[in-house]
Amino acid sequence: MNEFMMFSLVPLTIAIIISMTCALLGNFLVLRRQSLIGDAISHVALPGIVVSFLITGTLASLAMMLGAGVAALVTVALIELIRRLGRVEGSAAMGVVFTSLFALGVLLLEWHGAGGVHLDVEHALYGNLESLIWFEGSGLAALFDPVALADLPPQLGRAAWVGLMVVGFVVVMRRPLVLASFDPDFAASLQARPALVDLLLVTLVAVAAIAAFEAVGSIIVIAMFVCPAAAARLMTNRLGAQIAWSQLFAVLAAVVGYLLAGEAPRWLGFEASLSAAGMIATVAGLILLAACLFGPCRARTGSAQRA
Amino acid sequence: MMMETWWRALTFTLGYNTSLVTVGAMLLAAAAGMVGSFVLLRKRALVSDAISHSTLPGLALAFLVMGVWQGDGRVLPALLAGAAASAALGLWLVQRIGERTRLGEDAAIGAVLSTFFAFGVVLITVIQTLSVRGQSGLTGYLVGATAGMLYSEALLIAACAVGLLLALLVWRRDLLLLCFDADFARTQGFDTGRLDLLLLLLLMAVVVIGLKVTGLILVVALTIIPPVAARFWTDQPMRMVALAALLGALSGYLGVSLSSVREGLPTGPLIVLAAFTLFLVSFLFSPRRGVLASLLAYRRLRRRVHLRQGLLALGRDEPIFDGLTLKLLRRRGHVRRDGVATPAGQAAARDAEHEERLWALYRRRYPDDALHREHAGLTPIGQVLSADAIMALEAELPPAEVAR
Numbered sequence: 260m261n262e263f264m265m266f267s268l269v270p271l272t273i274a275i276i277i278s279m280t281c282a283l284l285g286n287f288l289v290l291r292r293q294s295l296i297g298d299a300i301s302h303v304a305l306p307g308i309v310v311s312f313l314i315t316g317t318l319a320s321l322a323m324m325l326g327a328g329v330a331a332l333v334t335v336a337l338i339e340l341i342r343r344l345g346r347v348e349g350s351a352a353m354g355v356v357f358t359s360l361f362a363l364g365v366l367l368l369e370w371h372g373a374g375g376v377h378l379d380v381e382h383a384l385y386g387n388l389e390s391l392i393w394f395e396g397s398g399l400a401a402l403f404d405p406v407a408l409a410d411l412p413p414q415l416g417r418a419a420w421v422g423l424m425v426v427g428f429v430v431v432m433r434r435p436l437v438l439a440s441f442d443p444d445f446a447a448s449l450q451a452r453p454a455l456v457d458l459l460l461v462t463l464v465a466v467a468a469i470a471a472f473e474a475v476g477s478i479i480v481i482a483m484f485v486c487p488a489a490a491a492r493l494m495t496n497r498l499g500a501q502i503a504w505s506q507l508f509a510v511l512a513a514v515v516g517y518l519l520a521g522e523a524p525r526w527l528g529f530e531a532s533l534s535a536a537g538m539i540a541t542v543a544g545l546i547l548l549a550a551c552l553f554g555p556c557r558a559r560t561g562s563a564q565r566a
Numbered sequence: 567m568m569m570e571t572w573w574r575a576l577t578f579t580l581g582y583n584t585s586l587v588t589v590g591a592m593l594l595a596a597a598a599g600m601v602g603s604f605v606l607l608r609k610r611a612l613v614s615d616a617i618s619h620s621t622l623p624g625l626a627l628a629f630l631v632m633g634v635w636q637g638d639g640r641v642l643p644a645l646l647a648g649a650a651a652s653a654a655l656g657l658w659l660v661q662r663i664g665e666r667t668r669l670g671e672d673a674a675i676g677a678v679l680s681t682f683f684a685f686g687v688v689l690i691t692v693i694q695t696l697s698v699r700g701q702s703g704l705t706g707y708l709v710g711a712t713a714g715m716l717y718s719e720a721l722l723i724a725a726c727a728v729g730l731l732l733a734l735l736v737w738r739r740d741l742l743l744l745c746f747d748a749d750f751a752r753t754q755g756f757d758t759g760r761l762d763l764l765l766l767l768l769l770m771a772v773v774v775i776g777l778k779v780t781g782l783i784l785v786v787a788l789t790i791i792p793p794v795a796a797r798f799w800t801d802q803p804m805r806m807v808a809l810a811a812l813l814g815a816l817s818g819y820l821g822v823s824l825s826s827v828r829e830g831l832p833t834g835p836l837i838v839l840a841a842f843t844l845f846l847v848s849f850l851f852s853p854r855r856g857v858l859a860s861l862l863a864y865r866r867l868r869r870r871v872h873l874r875q876g877l878l879a880l881g882r883d884e885p886i887f888d889g890l891t892l893k894l895l896r897r898r899g900h901v902r903r904d905g906v907a908t909p910a911g912q913a914a915a916r917d918a919e920h921e922e923r924l925w926a927l928y929r930r931r932y933p934d935d936a937l938h939r940e941h942a943g944l945t946p947i948g949q950v951l952s953a954d955a956i957m958a959l960e961a962e963l964p965p966a967e968v969a970r
Contacts, residue, residue, distance in 0.1 A: 359839065369830060
């Protein structure tokens with residue numbers, strides 16, 4: 260039990276919070292067929308972080324988040340610019356922008372030898388969930404001990420704040436958000452400002468991606484934006500139920516994936532543990548696979564069955 | 567010193583191996599540009615993103631098997647075979663999810679790429695716990711590691727790229743038909759499903775071979791950026807395919823030669839950034855669809871609208887307040903400094919008014935034709951309609967209007 264408190268409680272909690280946050284936003288991305296914007300944004304976080312490191316010289320979280328956030332907004336702006344001015348198809352414009360920016364990030368990283376300072380491509384991809392140890396978490400009592408609580412890894416607090424922000428956004432903006440997701444033209448005619456809603460949604464996707472980036476790497480983020488929401492979409496025809504399903508799937512993926520990463524090798528007789536972030540994303544994919552095979556509303560003409 | 571090294575790399579005098587890598591990268595990028603053009607025209611540009619990410623578990627698995635079996639996992643043919651196998655599985659899943667469920671293709675791509683990539687990362691952590699030699703070689707596949715490319719590897723890449731280019735040349739017409747009119751292709755007896763599969767398999771081949779050159783994340787760029795850039799220069803599909811191949815080869819050439827200038831410069835990112843530079847030039851300066859050309863066309867149109875409206879206002883003796891309109895009229899000598907029309911301006915105003923009436927009549931008589939004429943009211947009517955047609959219209963102008 261103590262071991263669990265010290266080594267697993269914080270990473271597991273962070274994984275759950277981030278998974279739920281991403282899955283919540285993912286519902287709207289999947290509905291608008293913008294699932295890949297999460298992919299694009301998590302790729303460009305790298306150049307953002309490298310540039311912010313080159314400018315400020317620190318790897319402080321605030322600088323990193325600012326850098327990645329600016330990069331995300333620049334990316335979205337560039338995609339729109341190329342799409343509109345060059346009349347390039349949206350997904351192609353996205354491909355041009357995020358691969359180029361990612362290449363820029365890798366080049367800057369290698370050029371300045373910043374690889375040595377705990378900042379490399381693999382770290383950005385895998386995250387370091389396993390290293391978020393709560394040293395003071397020596398027992399159940401620590402949960403109520405302010406001294407021990409003060410020692411909690413700061414990533415936990417950040418993830419929680421971002422999660423609350425996203426929930427707040429969805430609750431406050433739910434009507435325009437739903438309208439803009441289902442019928443942007445109708446929303447525009449009601450003056451519900453679909454463009455503004457779009458921008459806010461993308462901004463929050465960026466914020467969630469970046470908060471997760473530092474703790475869990477970009478793999479989980481991309482998977483969680485798509486898989487739980489897509490699986491939930493195959494379970495029901497109602498948006499409220501879909502959101503509930505996506506949250507359930509997100510929690511399930513986080514818990515099962517984390518446990519598998521820690522325990523599965525031991526069942527097979529190895530001592531080491533596997534990448535928790537990778538395992539969580541894998542489980543999320545398996546859940547989607549199951550939904551694709553057995554989901555009650557998986558058919559293309561969704562009207563046939565009613566949940 | 568650095569310029570000199572670059573020059574030697576550009577002229578293929580920096581050693582046999584560098585030259586071979588350069589040629590290999592150029593061939594590969596040319597093939598990627600060609601396949602990418604077809605994929606772009608089929609509106610599935612980001613499928614290559616899913617393919618490239620889903621090579622990772624196959625790569626890692628092949629590495630694991632070879633490592634346990636032979637002690638060293640770095641056997642390029644085995645790695646590429648593994649990558650191709652898992653990419654094919656990923657591709658199949660994207661296809662099936664898109665066809666059989668109501669999820670969009672974007673969700674299918676996102677789900678497959680993240681899940682496969684994540685599973686690949688899990689396998690890499692397995693490899694790290696085992697003591698297999700050559701582990702650092704594996705991570706090179708993430709962002710590419712051309713510097714350490716062996717002679718045999720460069721040769722393999724070059725040979726595969728040549729084969730791909732030939733295959734594309736053979737099937738180019740069928741593929742074009744598929745991209746532009748899949749329904750028509752079906753009526754002509756083509757199995758479009760199989761053609762789609764062929765296109766995606768060729769795309770997969772390019773991505774898998776490209777792994778070693780730019781790494782699995784950046785190989786996507788080679789299949790997207792050159793075709794998008796080529797699209798700016800031509801509306802003719804075969805020219806676009808050829809141009810994309812050319813731009814791809816040029817990016818490979820510039821990228822590899824630049825990376826040999828200094829130790830430790832990564833090749834993959836430089837190739838991608840070279841491609842992006844070519845894209846940027848096309849985006850800004852292409853004479854047909856470039857930003858600069860559109861800006862100029864917009865300015866021309868705006869001037870014409872202002873001039874015409876200004877002349878009409880002159881003809882009706884209405885005061886003009888708009889700055890641009892006044893400037894244009896003044897520059898042409900239609901109005902004096904104090905805003906009063908000159909004799910030339912009055913004549914031009916009468917002409918404009920007359921033409922406006924002719925256009926209005928034309929629109930009333932032939933509303934359908936008028937719809938198809940772009941900016942019909944602005945172009946001088948003599949450039950659009952024949953002299954006879956204008957005569958006929960003139961004859962029909964109501965006399966009251968003429969007399970006024």
